[in-house]
Amino acid sequence: MARRRYLLAYDIADPARLRRVCNLMEDHGERLQYSVFLCDLSKAERAELEASVTEVMHLAEDSVVEIDLGEARNPATVRTWGRSRRLPDSGPQIV
Amino acid sequence: MARRRYLLAYDIADPARLRRVCNLMEDHGERLQYSVFLCDLSKAERAELEASVTEVMHLAEDSVVEIDLGEARNPATVRTWGRSRRLPDSGPQIV
Numbered sequence: 001m002a003r004r005r006y007l008l009a010y011d012i013a014d015p016a017r018l019r020r021v022c023n024l025m026e027d028h029g030e031r032l033q034y035s036v037f038l039c040d041l042s043k044a045e046r047a048e049l050e051a052s053v054t055e056v057m058h059l060a061e062d063s064v065v066e067i068d069l070g071e072a073r074n075p076a077t078v079r080t081w082g083r084s085r086r087l088p089d090s091g092p093q094i095v
Numbered sequence: 096m097a098r099r100r101y102l103l104a105y106d107i108a109d110p111a112r113l114r115r116v117c118n119l120m121e122d123h124g125e126r127l128q129y130s131v132f133l134c135d136l137s138k139a140e141r142a143e144l145e146a147s148v149t150e151v152m153h154l155a156e157d158s159v160v161e162i163d164l165g166e167a168r169n170p171a172t173v174r175t176w177g178r179s180r181r182l183p184d185s186g187p188q189i190v
Contacts, residue, residue: 007162009104011128032160033106035130050176057177064176065127067102067164076171081145081159082152 003040005075006066010035010053013061020056021064024049032078040072098135100170101161105130105148108156115151116159119144127173135167 008025012018012035025031028049029039041049053064069076103120107113107130120126123144124134136144148159164171 007102009128009131033104033130033158035128036104036160054176059177062177063128065131066174066176067162067171068174069162069171076162076164079161079163081149081161082154082157 001042003042003072004046005069005072006039006041006046007032007069008037008039008064008066010064011062012057014058017056017058017062021053021062024052024056038069038078096137098137098167099141100164100167101134101136101141102127102164103132103134103159103161105159106157107152109153112151112153112157116148116157119147119151133164133173 006029008029010018010021010025012021025037025039028041028045029037032038039046039049050066057064069078101124103124105113105116105120107116120132120134123136123140124132127133134141134144145161152159164173
């Protein structure tokens with residue numbers, strides 16, 4: 001199944017909602033920074049994650065930014081300045 | 096001058112360093128989230144910003160993630176779920 005790599009960064013104003021959004025992200029990708037995840041998702045998985053996350057969010061207070069980094073096998077390059085973090089493999093992930 | 100659009104996201108462990116890195120980012124781009132900026136930078140400007148920021152950072156504790164989103168006139172699409180933020184124009188910026 002063709003997956004694309006997405007960068008998802010969130011600002012969640014409430015700690016309980018933050019924890020729930022964070023858990024959803026952890027189920028679908030890999031943490032790059034405190035509030036930044038990389039997720040390799042099919043079209044259906046992306047739609048499902050957006051639906052789950054927006055159900056938790058308060059749309060007036062919270063935000064998630066999504067950037068399509070291209071095909072998961074050949075995504076845009078992520079560079080790290082300073083402390084480096086392991087990036088997700090480009091292969092399929094269990095979601 | 097040809098600029099590219101970069102997403103820069105930071106995890107800075109110390110409040111004083113955080114403020115300095117934040118000021119540098121604000122001078123070079125536009126805030127998308129609490130710790131995420133979009134910056135349209137020429138090659139020289141990008142190098143200058145990396146040099147300034149890494150001089151402030153403690154490389155063992157802090158990190159900045161940089162993703163090249165392509166030409167500033169035609170960058171990768173940034174989608175927002177929930178509360179939307181104004182994105183930078185693709186035109187030149189005062190840096």
